[in-house]
Amino acid sequence: MRLMLLLTAVGMGAAASYAIAAEELRQTAREHFQPIPAEPPQLPGNPITPDKVELGKMLFFEPRLSESWMLSCNACHNLATGGVDLQETSIGHGWHKGPRNAPTVLNAAFNVAQFWDGRAEDLEDQATGPMMNPGEMGSSAERVMGTLRSIPEYRERFKRAFPGEADPLKLGNVAKAIAAFETATLLTPNAPFDRYLAGDAGALSDRQKEGLQLFVEYGCVGCHYGTNVGGARYARFGEVQAPDGGLVPETDQGRFTVTGKPEDEYVFRVAPLRNVALTPPYFHSGQVWDLKDAVAIMGRAQLGLELTGEEAEAIADFLTSLTGAQPQIAYPILPVVTGDTPLPKPFDNP
Amino acid sequence: MRLMLLLTAVGMGAAASYAIAAEELRQTAREHFQPIPAEPPQLPGNPITPDKVELGKMLFFEPRLSESWMLSCNACHNLATGGVDLQETSIGHGWHKGPRNAPTVLNAAFNVAQFWDGRAEDLEDQATGPMMNPGEMGSSAERVMGTLRSIPEYRERFKRAFPGEADPLKLGNVAKAIAAFETATLLTPNAPFDRYLAGDAGALSDRQKEGLQLFVEYGCVGCHYGTNVGGARYARFGEVQAPDGGLVPETDQGRFTVTGKPEDEYVFRVAPLRNVALTPPYFHSGQVWDLKDAVAIMGRAQLGLELTGEEAEAIADFLTSLTGAQPQIAYPILPVVTGDTPLPKPFDNP
Numbered sequence: 137m138r139l140m141l142l143l144t145a146v147g148m149g150a151a152a153s154y155a156i157a158a159e160e161l162r163q164t165a166r167e168h169f170q171p172i173p174a175e176p177p178q179l180p181g182n183p184i185t186p187d188k189v190e191l192g193k194m195l196f197f198e199p200r201l202s203e204s205w206m207l208s209c210n211a212c213h214n215l216a217t218g219g220v221d222l223q224e225t226s227i228g229h230g231w232h233k234g235p236r237n238a239p240t241v242l243n244a245a246f247n248v249a250q251f252w253d254g255r256a257e258d259l260e261d262q263a264t265g266p267m268m269n270p271g272e273m274g275s276s277a278e279r280v281m282g283t284l285r286s287i288p289e290y291r292e293r294f295k296r297a298f299p300g301e302a303d304p305l306k307l308g309n310v311a312k313a314i315a316a317f318e319t320a321t322l323l324t325p326n327a328p329f330d331r332y333l334a335g336d337a338g339a340l341s342d343r344q345k346e347g348l349q350l351f352v353e354y355g356c357v358g359c360h361y362g363t364n365v366g367g368a369r370y371a372r373f374g375e376v377q378a379p380d381g382g383l384v385p386e387t388d389q390g391r392f393t394v395t396g397k398p399e400d401e402y403v404f405r406v407a408p409l410r411n412v413a414l415t416p417p418y419f420h421s422g423q424v425w426d427l428k429d430a431v432a433i434m435g436r437a438q439l440g441l442e443l444t445g446e447e448a449e450a451i452a453d454f455l456t457s458l459t460g461a462q463p464q465i466a467y468p469i470l471p472v473v474t475g476d477t478p479l480p481k482p483f484d485n486p
Numbered sequence: 487m488r489l490m491l492l493l494t495a496v497g498m499g500a501a502a503s504y505a506i507a508a509e510e511l512r513q514t515a516r517e518h519f520q521p522i523p524a525e526p527p528q529l530p531g532n533p534i535t536p537d538k539v540e541l542g543k544m545l546f547f548e549p550r551l552s553e554s555w556m557l558s559c560n561a562c563h564n565l566a567t568g569g570v571d572l573q574e575t576s577i578g579h580g581w582h583k584g585p586r587n588a589p590t591v592l593n594a595a596f597n598v599a600q601f602w603d604g605r606a607e608d609l610e611d612q613a614t615g616p617m618m619n620p621g622e623m624g625s626s627a628e629r630v631m632g633t634l635r636s637i638p639e640y641r642e643r644f645k646r647a648f649p650g651e652a653d654p655l656k657l658g659n660v661a662k663a664i665a666a667f668e669t670a671t672l673l674t675p676n677a678p679f680d681r682y683l684a685g686d687a688g689a690l691s692d693r694q695k696e697g698l699q700l701f702v703e704y705g706c707v708g709c710h711y712g713t714n715v716g717g718a719r720y721a722r723f724g725e726v727q728a729p730d731g732g733l734v735p736e737t738d739q740g741r742f743t744v745t746g747k748p749e750d751e752y753v754f755r756v757a758p759l760r761n762v763a764l765t766p767p768y769f770h771s772g773q774v775w776d777l778k779d780a781v782a783i784m785g786r787a788q789l790g791l792e793l794t795g796e797e798a799e800a801i802a803d804f805l806t807s808l809t810g811a812q813p814q815i816a817y818p819i820l821p822v823v824t825g826d827t828p829l830p831k832p833f834d835n836p
Contacts, residue, residue: 197566205572211556216547216820222555227832231581414822426825465817470566472764475776482577 158337161349168352170363171330172410172460176320177245182260182312184320188297192317194468195310200283202273203229204482209266209314213241215465218414219322224422228266229274230483235388237422242463243410245319247367252420254370254405255394259315264307277307282478284310289471324411324460332457340457347454350447355439359406365458367408373419374402376440379433383421390420413456427452508687511699518702520713521680522760522810526670527595532610532662534670538647542667544818545660550633552623553579554832559616559664563591565815568764569672574772578616579624580833585738587772592813593760595669597717602770604720604755605744609665614657627657632828634660639821674761674810682807690807697804700797705789709756715808717758723769724752726790729783733771740770763806777802 176184195201196209212226213219219240221227226234236252244250250262266272267280284290285305297313298304331339340348351357360366370391373384384402391400404420417423418430432448435441443451526534545551546559562576563569569590571577576584586602594600600612616622617630634640635655647663648654681689690698701707710716720741723734734752741750754770767773768780782798785791793801 199564199567200572204577206561206577214549216818217549218822222550222823223830223832227554227556231832233833416823425829462819467815467817468566469812472568473572473766479775480573482573482581483583 158345161345161352162332162335162337164352165348166333168357168361169329169333169365171333172243172246172323172325172327172363174325176323179258179260179312179315179319182316184316185297187293188313188316189320190317190468191293191297192313192315193321193465194293194470195314196317197468198470200470200473200477200480201267201275201280201310203275203279203480203484204273205480206482207273209241209263212238212266212272215241215322215463218242218411218462219244220415222416224417226272228272229270232271234271235385236420237417239407240411240415241318242322242324243364243408243460244322244367246363247405247408248369249405252404253391253394259318260311263311263314263318279478280310281305281307282476286474286476286478287471288474321463321465324462327410327460328457329454330460341453343450344454344457347450347452348457350443350451351454354435354441354443356434356451359438360409364408364410366406369406370400370403371406371438372401372403373437375438377437379437382423383419383433383437385421388420409455410458411460411462413459427455431455508695511695511702512682512685512687514702515698516683518707518711519679519683519715521683522593522596522673522675522677522713524675526673529608529610529662529665529669532666534666535647537643538663538666539670540667540818541643541647542663542665543671543815544643544820545664546667547818548820550820550823550827550830551617551625551630551660553625553629553830553834554623555830556832557623559591559613562588562616562622565591565672565813568592568761568812569594570765572766574767576622578622579620582621584621585735586770587767590758590761590765591668591672592674593714593758593810594672594717596713597755597758598719599755602754603741603744609668610661613661613664613668629828630660631655631657632826636824636826636828637821638824671813671815674812677760677810678807679804680810691803693800694804694807697800697802698807700793700801701804704785704791704793706784706801709788710759714758714760716756719756720750720753721756721788722751722753723787725788727787729787732773733769733783733787735771738770759805760808761810761812763809777805781805 178184199205199208201208207228212221212228214221219242220238223238225236226238228234239252244259248254250256250259256262256265264280267275268277284294291305294304294309298309301309328339328344351360359369359371362368373379373390378384389401391403391405392398394400407419413427416427417425418427424430424433428445428448431451432443435443435448528534549555549558551558557578562571562578564571569592570588573588575586576588578584589602594609598604600606600609606612606615614630617625618627634644641655644654644659648659651659678689678694701710709719709721712718723729723740728734739751741753741755742748744750757769763777766777767775768777774780774783778795778798781801782793785793785798
């Protein structure tokens, strides 16, 4: 395509040809990418209501859903810092170092599945897993539910969020409320790239447009497409050429552990790239802090391309245009415990 | 005083005498306690401005001021849960169990000094200590300042918060900004007790008034007075009778470690009781979860009184009237790191 644009430019005045080439790039982009929609998606079987979203927010920030009372969803998916913890791999119960880098919760509703290995089909399926993971929040379903049942305000809020249900306070509804909060609230619309897709050609700088063109031309877009510029399919890390060993630890076989299929060894969900400039370090192993370096590594490992420094920089610069308006969250006030609330056990091995 | 009120009641109609006794109780209360003021206090040498308060909020929630990037001021002083962590004693860097229960940051501006041992004279003096404590946030002044200097948005915000200063980005200003945020924002006005002090006799229930009367009559008010119903002076835990050993660990000699004076052994700042119903567990050792139990222990240890179950309950019920309107905080969006930002070191012994 680059060649074609150059040829077109030969026969015309520079300004006109530039305008045509620019418009062509934008049209190409619109084929590959979709903006963050103005309205949040609907969740089948989980209607989004203000009561449910507010409850989900409280649960997202609720440290008493962890064994220690020190960790909440927000501990690893900090909404102050791009929905991630900025750790190589996450730190959980007892300062346990987890196996993978925390993916952002921002715009997670648009991913094909959740977790790096896609083991949860959606946010509802994902939301309560980390609560029970011994190396994450370290709790149990019994403790989580015992805690919520012991607090009158939660009993009341579950009733209001799930009206008409005989037993609204159940683990499935904890997941539904958190998924509703995430889907309705944790979106980052109005990124420069979204404004560009919508027709504002000046929303991207020239170098960002150059980066976008390379992103399309070199084939990054073969995996990184759709609303989240990724997150829509799976790929082996090292499709063309194995990256440095530290980036793909042998012990983490990725999607293979979910499907058991040999072709899924070291396969991971393609990283969604929205807000990627906010969420270092990169890759499931979290070893790379510089976005340009991450781009260069991807070029080599996935496409067999040795990008020049300028090309990697231009692509990284384009990726910064995916940073959208961060969600404005009123920090919740959580209800007080009662004599029936199971006490924190920060030093128990759960 | 109780006797006097009863005698007064003999010579009058019951309703009139009740009204007089009730008004007398309220007047007595107004001599001992002050409401949370409508306007935040001024800080000498640290004028409170919107830019400074906003910066202070960001720093309060900033995990990158810790060695690990996992802990912020809010980790132990969670504004979702009464400005505390609800832990026996706080958990810090590397899951280190600290020596004392975290005091609330709410209304802390009205305390005579900060920390259980009063070693910081005010919030500005307090704010950066935990950042450098190896068992708390585990960082160093050099790292804290290196982190903030590496981030352009912080450089800009310090300039705006401290206009006219040649070098606004310094540790002293980190402390000043956090102190300004806490002083301007972390207040809980309009508690039922404040409305009662202001003249709304119905703001307290009859049992709460009974508890207030006992609180005054039995002498709790001798230590727990002023705006924060405590926090205004020091006292030995076990003034009259040593409490159970676990409540006053021998290894923590309290204010003695600050002053070196023998009379300060096992002396602590009197706990401020505003929002006390939100901040279990109680005492510097954090062993007691039930407010009634804490009241009974205080009666025995400090006053040599064996309160009846009903009396302890009435006092505890009065103490719940000290729960004020919790601060409404817009969760901050923190700026992204740069290539110059010192990386997190969660597993280094600082």
